[in-house]
Amino acid sequence: MQKTSKFQRRAFLALALALVFSLVAVGAAFGQAKEQPKEQPKEQVKLVGDKLGLPGKLGEAVAKTPAGKGPGQIDPSAPRGAFGIPGAPDISWILALCWALWVGWIFSTVGAFGGIMAGVGHITVYGLGDYAKTFAKTSPALNKTLTDSIRTSNQFLVGLSGLISTINYLRTKRLAWPLGIALALGSIAGAVFIPILTGGKISFRQYQGWFGVFVFVVGAVLLYELTPRGQAGKKAAKQAAQAFEKAVKEKKDVTAQGIRVGRFGLTRMTFTFFGVEFSFNPIWAFVGGLVIAAISSFIGVGGGFLYVPYLTSLVGAPMYVVAGTSAMAVLVSMLTSITGYITVAKAGMDWGLIGIQLVGVFIGSMIGPRTQKYIPDKVLKIIFIILALYVGLGYFSQGFFGQKWVPM
Amino acid sequence: MQILDPILILFYRLTGHPLVDYYLGTFLLALLTVLVGELTISIVFRINKAHLDKLNARVEKMKRLSEEALNLGDEKAYRAINKEGNDAFGHLFFNKFGLSAASLWPIFFALAWMQERFAEIALPIPWIGWEINYFFFFLLCYILARIFFGRIKRHLPYFKSMHRMLVAYDHKGVI
Numbered sequence: 001m002q003k004t005s006k007f008q009r010r011a012f013l014a015l016a017l018a019l020v021f022s023l024v025a026v027g028a029a030f031g032q033a034k035e036q037p038k039e040q041p042k043e044q045v046k047l048v049g050d051k052l053g054l055p056g057k058l059g060e061a062v063a064k065t066p067a068g069k070g071p072g073q074i075d076p077s078a079p080r081g082a083f084g085i086p087g088a089p090d091i092s093w094i095l096a097l098c099w100a101l102w103v104g105w106i107f108s109t110v111g112a113f114g115g116i117m118a119g120v121g122h123i124t125v126y127g128l129g130d131y132a133k134t135f136a137k138t139s140p141a142l143n144k145t146l147t148d149s150i151r152t153s154n155q156f157l158v159g160l161s162g163l164i165s166t167i168n169y170l171r172t173k174r175l176a177w178p179l180g181i182a183l184a185l186g187s188i189a190g191a192v193f194i195p196i197l198t199g200g201k202i203s204f205r206q207y208q209g210w211f212g213v214f215v216f217v218v219g220a221v222l223l224y225e226l227t228p229r230g231q232a233g234k235k236a237a238k239q240a241a242q243a244f245e246k247a248v249k250e251k252k253d254v255t256a257q258g259i260r261v262g263r264f265g266l267t268r269m270t271f272t273f274f275g276v277e278f279s280f281n282p283i284w285a286f287v288g289g290l291v292i293a294a295i296s297s298f299i300g301v302g303g304g305f306l307y308v309p310y311l312t313s314l315v316g317a318p319m320y321v322v323a324g325t326s327a328m329a330v331l332v333s334m335l336t337s338i339t340g341y342i343t344v345a346k347a348g349m350d351w352g353l354i355g356i357q358l359v360g361v362f363i364g365s366m367i368g369p370r371t372q373k374y375i376p377d378k379v380l381k382i383i384f385i386i387l388a389l390y391v392g393l394g395y396f397s398q399g400f401f402g403q404k405w406v407p408m
Numbered sequence: 409m410q411i412l413d414p415i416l417i418l419f420y421r422l423t424g425h426p427l428v429d430y431y432l433g434t435f436l437l438a439l440l441t442v443l444v445g446e447l448t449i450s451i452v453f454r455i456n457k458a459h460l461d462k463l464n465a466r467v468e469k470m471k472r473l474s475e476e477a478l479n480l481g482d483e484k485a486y487r488a489i490n491k492e493g494n495d496a497f498g499h500l501f502f503n504k505f506g507l508s509a510a511s512l513w514p515i516f517f518a519l520a521w522m523q524e525r526f527a528e529i530a531l532p533i534p535w536i537g538w539e540i541n542y543f544f545f546f547l548l549c550y551i552l553a554r555i556f557f558g559r560i561k562r563h564l565p566y567f568k569s570m571h572r573m574l575v576a577y578d579h580k581g582v583i
Contacts, residue, residue, distance in 0.1 A: 055527050104506055111502040240488030245473055276478055308494065342543065351523060352409065355516030358509040362452050365506020369459035
C-alpha cells in the first residue's frame, strides 16, 4: 500500500503548526515568569502566613497571598470552597453533577466535544477562572497554581474517562509495536516536558487564551465538515465503502493474520498487516507523539482525536491498527502528564469534585443514546459549531486582550 | 464524605498497630472502591447494552471490510472504509467514556476522604530514600485490589453472571 505525498504533506503541515503552537506556549510561559517581579506590590501587605492545611504548592501559594476580604485576598476564617481554599467558589454539587451530565451526554452523542465542555465547566461554569484571575497581581503564584489545578482536573476528567476503553482496546492485539514505541517515547517526552517547563509558570489568562485558540480550531474543523467540500469527501467515502461492501460477499473465513514486525531501523521501520507492508519513519512518529502530547498536556485534554488522524496520514495504516497504537500513546502520555503536574508542579486537586463529575458523566452517557434520536445529527453539529466559535472567541479575547468580545 | 467518615475510619482501626492499620485500611478502602465501581459499571452496561451492541456491530463491519479491501489490494475502497471506520470507532470510543466513569468514580471520593485524613502522612521507601504520599499509596493498593477482585469475582453472586457477559464482550472489544 503506497502512501500518498498529499497525505504526508497534510500531516507534516499540521505537525509544523502544532510545533509552532507548543513553542509559542512554552515561550509565553517563560516570558510570563520573567515578568513576575514587576507585579509585586510595593506596599507591605499582611499575608495569610499559613498553609491552612492545604497540600503542596497550593498551601505555599496561599500562605504568601494577602489576607483580607477583598478580591485577590484570602480570609482564613471564610468557609472553605473549591480546592479547600477559604472564600473560593463553593461549587454546588448539584451544579457540578448537572454540568457533568451534559458532558456525558455529549460524549455519548457527539464525541470529543465533551472534553472541551468539561474544560468550560472548570473555567467558567464553576467560577474557577474568574476566581484565579483575581490573584493575577496580588498573588501570581496562587494564580498559576490554580491554573495547573484546573488543567490537571480537565485532564483527569477527560483522560481517565477513557482509561478502561484504552486498556481494553490494546487487548485486541492490533498494536503496531514499532510505531507504538516510537510514538509512546515521543509522548512521554512531551508529557514530561510540559509540566516541568510550564507548571507554575502559566497565568490563568494565558491558559484561557490558548484554550480559546484550541476550541476555535476544533470549531473550524467541525465547520469544514459541514461545508459542501467536507460533505462531498464524507459522501464519497461512504459511497465507496458501500460499493465495496456490495462487491464483496461476506466471507466468514477471513483469517486474522494480525501484525508482523519487519525491518527495525532508526530511520525506517516496517510491519505487515494482512500481508501488506507498511513503512514509516520512526523519527516522525516520535516528533508527532512529542508535539501532540505537549499540546494535550498544556491544554488538559486526552489527545486521542489528534493521534489517530496524524498516524492515519503518516503511515496510511488501517485505522484499527492506528487507533490501538495511538490508544497506548494516549494512556502513556496522560498518566505521565498527570503525574508530572501532581509531583513536579504539585498541583492541588479537588478529588470530590472530580468524583461528582464522573458520576454525572456516566449518568449523562445513559441518557444520551435515549435522547439522541430526537435531535438530527446535523442540528447537533451546528449547535456545537456555534458553541465552539462562541466559547473560542470569548476565551481568546479574555485571555489575550483582557476583554469580553462576547458576553460570558 | 463527613457522613461516611465514622464508617471508613473503622478500616484503619483493625489491629491497633498504626503502620499495619494504614496498609490494611487503605487496601480495604481501595477494595471497596473497586467493588462499588464494578457494581456501577454493571448497571450502566446493562442499561446501555443495546446501544453499545449497535455501535460495536458497525465497527466490526468496517473492520472486516477494511481487512478484506486490504487483502484484495483495493486501495480506493480501503481508504474509504478507513474513513468510515474512523467515524464508527470514534462513536464507540467516546461512548465507552461513560463506562470508564462508572467504574472509576468511587476512587475520587476515597481520595478526597484520604486527603482530609492523611494528607500529611508520607511513607518512606526503604533504601531509596523517597517518600510516597496518600495518593500514590492508594493507587498502589487500588491496583492490588483490582487484581484481587479480578480473581475472586467469578465466584461471587451477581458478579459471576456479569463476569461471563463481560468476557463475551471483551472479545468484541466493546468493554
